[in-house]
Amino acid sequence: MAQHVAQPTTDTPVVPAKLPLKDIAPWAVFFGVLMLVLLYFVGAEQGATAVVSGEDVHEWVHDARHLLGFPCH
Amino acid sequence: MNSATVRNLLVRGMLAGLGAGVLALIVAYFLGEPNVDSAIGFEESHAAGHEHHEVELVSRGLQSTAGLATGVLIYGVAFGGIAALAFCFALGRVGRFGPRATALLLSGTALLAVYVVPFLKYPANPPAVGDADTIGKRTTLYFLMMVLGVLLAVAAVILGKRLAPRLGTWNATVAAVLGFVLAVGVAYAFLPAVNEVPGDFPAALLWRFRLSALAMQVTLWAGFGLVFGELAERLLHPRPAAVSAGTAVAAPR
Numbered sequence: 001m002a003q004h005v006a007q008p009t010t011d012t013p014v015v016p017a018k019l020p021l022k023d024i025a026p027w028a029v030f031f032g033v034l035m036l037v038l039l040y041f042v043g044a045e046q047g048a049t050a051v052v053s054g055e056d057v058h059e060w061v062h063d064a065r066h067l068l069g070f071p072c073h
Numbered sequence: 074m075n076s077a078t079v080r081n082l083l084v085r086g087m088l089a090g091l092g093a094g095v096l097a098l099i100v101a102y103f104l105g106e107p108n109v110d111s112a113i114g115f116e117e118s119h120a121a122g123h124e125h126h127e128v129e130l131v132s133r134g135l136q137s138t139a140g141l142a143t144g145v146l147i148y149g150v151a152f153g154g155i156a157a158l159a160f161c162f163a164l165g166r167v168g169r170f171g172p173r174a175t176a177l178l179l180s181g182t183a184l185l186a187v188y189v190v191p192f193l194k195y196p197a198n199p200p201a202v203g204d205a206d207t208i209g210k211r212t213t214l215y216f217l218m219m220v221l222g223v224l225l226a227v228a229a230v231i232l233g234k235r236l237a238p239r240l241g242t243w244n245a246t247v248a249a250v251l252g253f254v255l256a257v258g259v260a261y262a263f264l265p266a267v268n269e270v271p272g273d274f275p276a277a278l279l280w281r282f283r284l285s286a287l288a289m290q291v292t293l294w295a296g297f298g299l300v301f302g303e304l305a306e307r308l309l310h311p312r313p314a315a316v317s318a319g320t321a322v323a324a325p326r
Contacts, residue, residue: 016172016309018165023075027083028158038151042144048212059131062200064144067105067286069188069197071211 043070078308083157085304090153093296094146097289101145105289106137108282112199115274119201145289153297156183160305167230168242172309173302180298182226188290190222191215194261197286199279204269211267221260229253 043065045051046058058065058073065072113133131140160179170178195215203211233249240248270279 015169016165016175019075019079019161021162024079024158024161026076027079027161031083031154032158035151035154038147042147042151044212044216048209055130059136060140061144062131063106063109063136063141064101064148066109066197066199067101067141067289068144068148069192069215069286069290071195071198071203071208071215072200073203073205073208 043068047072079158079161081308082161082305083154085308086153086157086160086301087150088153089297089301089304090149090151090156091146092149092300093153093293094149096296097149097293098142098145100285100289100292101141102137104285105282106141108278108285109137109199111275111278112201112282115278116201119271119273149293149297152183152187152293153301156180156297157301159183160301164305164309167234172305176302176305177298180294180301182230184290184294186222186226187219188287188294190225190257191218192283192287192290194218194264195267196283198269199282202270202274202279207267207269214264214267218260218264222257225253225256225260228256 041057042061046055047065048071062072110133156179160176163179164172164175167175167178195211195218229249229252232252233245236245236248239245
């Protein structure tokens, strides 16, 4: 399999072109961080550490946190 | 042009994550919630002067519906976005795979790296399991295990790519997977164990809870891989002949 050169049959999937790293990087940095912040709020806020005081965030996502596998309390 | 492609893939990833989150939410509500309720029942019948049940900030009815939905959907969107960015990087770089196959492979690897690897060492716990005093330590270990899973998966892919010219694709893949399993095993051996299950907590309930938690993740990632793969395929390889009604997303080439 590995040694075969791609055969141009009609069914052969076209190997997609690589997206240049310099085009991915700005999106990855900005949205990557944003997504991680979201995960932090679902997974850990007002559990081990807290940015917002109180228990509201923790209590609101309580069931999701348990079922998604995060340590809750 | 390429930057627009990345943006389009990112948006589709977040949408696919949302859709997969809805599927996971259905599993969570019907398979997971009954176990959460049973565990809370156990907790209340054993509440021997433990804190945090005097004032109910959010009712159970809200926690198990709107609260659950908020958490699961945000989780889906967030991981969808991250997975889409990883997909942009993986596309055309991991082997001779089209967009759909790349998406499904990535999704399976993500399930393994961000969930199964941490889960096997630090499995999901229902309410009533876990000492409140150790939450900091348990959270650190859990996130550490997630990061480790991702880093080791990335390392295994790089190792496989490096070995491929010498060993051939098949053997290189086997070697990389073995290396991954070995490294995860070493991490398991050295990281501290956590066992805070009360002695009289029903074993069957714990098993069902953990199984339902696993089912959610399998649903989420399988759904994401299939939906995102389809969306990416249509974006990257539009088929003008197959769909003429204008439903295909015309990507600028």
